[in-house]
Amino acid sequence: MAEASSLSPPTLRRLEVAAALKRHREALELTTAEVLDATGFSASKLSRIETGNRRVQIPDLVRLCELYGLDNDEQERLTKLVGEARRTTRKPVVDNPDYTDLELAASAIDDYKTTIITGLLQTPDYTVALFRRFQPNIPNDLMEKVINDRRRRQEDIFRRPHPPRLNFVMDEAAIRRVVGGRSTMRGQLEHLARLSSEGPLTLQVIPFSVGAHPGMDGLFTIMSFDEAIRDRVYVDGLLPSTFLVAMEDLQRYRSLFGQLQELSLNPEESERLIGSVARAL
Template structure:
């Protein structure tokens, strides 16, 4: 199964809404469509992309007019289009990149390392080598290329807004050979100057805070699509879609933001930290 895109999620929600609007239970609708109950559930939850014929049959059952039917069939076709990330399907095995590529706003909190979207090539290579020591050199190169390709999403007229909160400890942590961290901090300062990117630092003096349990991201889309939270860890990826859980992540983000330095003060701190890494 390909990673669900925003359009795929939208299609599933719309088919569920139409079914519920007609008053049909999942069991009755699945029976009349000739589907299993499992298939209906996977379609409505964007775990399975239905064919144009499946969408048309569902629209007929739910009493959708011809224009609405055509629109949903087209939405299904658009949802099935291959994105740039599918060229790296061996690296991007989850849904995050598909969703990130269609987000209009990305909020992230990172307490331990520079987030992937903000990493320089050398820093990314060092992090991948440290966290995946079992990988051969060609596999490491492949992952570095994929991570650099993600950054294309930050450029252009349709680029999302990115608001990154970083723990100050990241700035002081030496990574790789002498000078590598300094170059990474230079890169952060360059990206922070882009009009769609805001970077703020949580100072060590802030003490205990709500983000100490780990990093996370929240992706926002247009008005039709709910936010999605994302937490990455050694045991795998966790996608947070329940409204109350996403709200909790957003509240945590706001609490961390309230004790971060301003973007201007953050840039000064990053610049000061950079000088620590100049010496061999």
Template sequence: MSDLSSTVPLRQLGRLMLEWRNRSGLSQARAAELLEMGASSLARIEKAEITRIKTAVIKEACGIYGVPGDTAEGMIGLAQQAKVKSWWHSYADLMPKNLDVYVGLEAAAVGYVAYQPDLIPGLLQTEAYDRALMKVRWPGEPDEDRDRRVQIKQRRQIAITRKHLPLDLDVVIGQAALHCSVGGPAVMANQLRHLADVSTRENISLRVLPFEAGFPGGIAMSPFVILDFGEPPRGEPTEPPVVYLEGAVGSMYLEERDDVRFHYAAHDVIRQAALEEVVSRNLLRRLAREYSS
């Protein structure tokens, strides 16, 4: 990985360039001809094998492929952001609402390692839990916008239940998340039952970090997700893991090997301090009964 640039925006830009070229019906050779560039150069952009991309090329491609204005604007922003070493992605200022870089990365991942101390992870939230959170976060939002957000979350969750290569999850949830009421007792009861049920799937490891575990490793870790992209097909570029740190006004993507290793090690320490999977599942079901009563 280059010390001067981030691969995160390059990966997402490459996926979008390939997606919109395919939508336009153009072959790689024909698109390259229209862009007055070599087919190999276009292939390098689509595979995120190039570290510097001229925004004029992306702008021209968007015109040829018929990319809508807001998405085209976001794609140009991705090309500009590629020069940033650890990429800070500001949802409000950089990307349009329908171009979420994290969602693109998550969809391409094969492994998902996460720690969430006080909230149910998005991939494991029930619709009612999700809606209750959104109602508080965006109280004046129109119903149609809220419905759209729910639909996005539900589409993301298909990754863990699909028949072909479901996403592997290794998740630790802090016990506080089980006691912080979201939407009331009925919503929480259904949410905890859902966690218990989904944790029986072969591709999901779910553990609860109990209060009595304190602070494993001696520090209070913030929520984090590590996305792993597995071994690429022969001849394809390698996509290193990415650590995703979500914030209230923006999110940080960490790609440096030391940062990734640190978070993997932190997750191991937290996981070892957490309850075993069966014990965690029993706790979830017991608390669900308590909420129901």
């Protein structure tokens, strides 16, 4: 069992229930229309249950378990998971709580950013400078909570006995753009260099010399799991952030991430470039 399983974040448990219910329906070769007729659910309700976009209610779970002819052991297992999915946990002030739950449970994370350093690799000073630019009027107490949330996220990932496989790719613009002044940016780059040489991760930089490349207009994170849930892509940007779980989307983004890795400097070359930019500040 993966290390992530013992962490049991509510989002993961909710998605595990969703995947199990869909798997049981498909094993019986029941169509969604047949389930709707038998349960009286609306199409949107069943869809949200099977995608994990809503927590299933116990009466609805019982109805589906009976319809699918599940034995007592499986019903008890799913009921327990539903209870865990309802568990209240600390919600981050800014970061998407579903994202942070899944990040904590992932067995592999492939992350690509264009012009900023990704959250898991940020120093506190860099985070403050970034948020002060995006939200100039953010209160000091809220800013402190953001910093604490980021620090906990980083500790939860990097201090796990068995951290996930971590691959980070960023455009050279992310290390060249000075955020928060020269001292802050130098500290951020020195932090990246230390993580690259000592941390449980792979960090690569796409140099300006490659010119145009297929990742210039987007940023995304691919999360893979050893759990009985589907891998997914988190796409961020100006439009509302979203998770993609369709197989064709996963294949497209995995192919794109592979292309970006091939265009990047290797980890040793990337570390040298980061160090060089830091020393020039």
